[in-house]
Amino acid sequence: MSTDDTRRTHVKGRITLRGEHVPITTTDERLLATDHSSSWVHQDPWRVLRIQSEFVEGFGALAGLGPAVSVFGSARIKAGEPEYELAEQVARELVRAGYAVITGGGPGLMEAANRGAHEEGGTSVGLGIELPFEQGMNEWVDLGVDFRYFFARKTMFVKYAEGFIVLPGGFGTFDELFEAMTLVQTKKVRGFPIVLVGTDYWGGLIDWLRGTVLERGLISPPDLELLQLVDDPADAVRLVVDAGNDLFAAEDSAARDAAEGAD
Incomplete structure (x- = not known):
């Protein structure tokens, strides 16, 4: 066994694996793999039970969380870099505003x-x-x-959050950002706020959406309103708080209208 192998650690549920026991494929990869044999008939029903257990455990753990905001960002940015301190400040502002903070639990800006x-x-x-x-x-x-499964994890990010604050990141951050935008745009979820922090980092994306994508008619002008771009952590949190207040006011008004209609 090589020195590198002895340092590799992989956590799989309640099991910790090291060295040569670390799997070379992920659970998602095995689930989505094309299998031309008939073995999937016997294996996939059991996978469904595992998927079900992930939802049950996630719902059980987070059901009493209360108001929360999901914060996304790169795993590769280290302590001492400006974005790390930015992520810390965003989280502090969220806590002061009465929110729990949800991240992917990893290093970098998630850690921050x-x-x-x-x-x-x-x-x-x-x-x-x-x-x-x-x-x-x-x-x-x-x-x-x-x-184990990305799609189960993504459900928890959305179900228990009242907004998304997105810091600089790579493919994983983009995936979470665009999934949130798609869910809101297609009205699969209510319109919670999606705030990008960092004009220098995200400005080019906004320009591309406003230019190339919008000009070709591949999105509509209101779709651009799903994203809000700021630099100040306090501004990011204020947008989330304001959106929550607007939603509460709208729901309260709807409830009053329904009560008056019943009378």
């Missing part, structure tokens, strides 16, 4: 947001994912849930 929430005395949540190269849940997570 969990750290800010924890040190501010709020609820710091991490939703981890099984990956061959994942380092596990960061130390600042107070409530952590590990998932």
Whole structure:
């Protein structure tokens, strides 16, 4: 066994694997693999039970969470970099506004947001994912849930959040951002706020959407209103709070109208 193998650690549910026992494929990969034999007939029904258990465990762990906001960002940005401090401050502002903070539970900006929430005395949540190269849940997570399947994890990010704040990140961050936008745009979920933090980083994306994509008619002008771009953490949190207040007012008005109609 090589020195590199001895340092590799992989957490699979309640099981910890190291060295040559670390799997070379993920649960998602095995689920989505094309199998031309008939073995899937016998294996896939059992996978359904495992998927069900992930939803049950996630719902059970987060059901009493209260108001929360999901914060996304890169796993590769380290402590001491400006974006790390930005993520910490975003989380602190969210806690002061009465929100729990949900991240992917990993390193980088996820760690920073969990750290800010924890040190501010709020609820710091991490939703981890099984990956061959994942380092596990960061130390600042107070409530952590590990998932094998990305789609089960994504459901938790959306179901228990009242808004998304998105910091600079790569493919994983883009995936979470565009999934949130798609769900709101197609009205699969109510219109919760999606706030991008970092004009220098996200400005080019907004320009591309407003130019190339909108000009070709592939999105509509109202779709651009789904995204709000700021630089100040306090502004990001204010947009989330204002959206929550607007929603509460709308729901309260609808309830009054329904009561008056019943009379």
